[in-house]
Amino acid sequence: MASRFSARLRTLALPLLAVGLIAGCTPPEPAFKSTDITGAEYGKRFALTDHTGKARTLADFKGKVVTIFFGYTQCPDVCPTALSSMSSVMQALGPDADRVQVIFVTVDPERDTQELLAEYVPVFDARFLGMYGSPEKIAEIAKDFRVFYRKSGDLAGHYTIDHTAGTYVFGPDGRLRLYVKHAEDPQVITADIKALLAGK
Template structure:
């Protein structure tokens, strides 16, 4: 007959072993699920943090010049003969472009694009002023500007000055221009900067639009300025 001590140390039954393994598996599964869940949550938080710290989408298509210390004002004469400064157009978004009436391509393209911008803006176009400053004061008289500039849109304004004031204004606006000789003294062309400055309704320089930008992109940027961006 087996002794009592032998009975006490007998091997557990198959049912008991199965229950023990099931309990261990449940504890292991819970531990693995908790670890996986924690890892996924940590990765999600890290991704959210990186997204928050990443660069924000640009507000404008054009180059943002907010805070620039140049191109702040001008003192010129419009094609109606009235003295003008930037303050005269306070309350409107103002675009300023330097060109000349005999320009073969860049200037008419720019003015045509701005006409399209006003069409896109619809009723809001009344809050936009397009200014065209000539870099050819010798040939671009008040009368010629009065014919040329409003031909693109009745609200467009041509501005001019004598050669010295023109040069000073271009310098203040960091605009380059230079005569290129033609076949005769009066058939010269003028190389010049082709970008456009844009001011918000408070008269602050905000944007630089590169030549070739689409009317849709410019209208988008102007709309944001009109909304107080």
């Protein structure tokens, strides 16, 4: 009788043990919804001039989360959409928005002057910075970030620019952490930035 009871207990225990093992092997929930690229070495040579005329490097923003998007002021849809999205993120962050720096890097240095960037970028949020440099410098930095861009159409002046549309996010420690795809939900970006600000 005792052996039958023991056998029955073993029969009941095995499925429970299997469930426990499966639960124990379940990977933890990722810390971020955006693509985690921690360890990538992009942006080491980042040095441009902002729309106020001040020379900038990423070291100037140590202690803040920094987002970098490459675009141009005459972009018909992708660029204003990205900047509008980040404006929504800043509003959602509330007081924490002061610990975030949004940077817009032009890939159209021939047309995007300091004055034009100063008119365009702060429309989305007064804290945003537009950055520019020589065509050679922009090409160098875009290559460093693996950003593609190319003029299309009438190259005499009425052209558009095809370009990579994602956003790079650096943590408060200055390390590159995330790549955010274009048209990502602002709530997702807000949650990821809050996680970075919390030290993840």
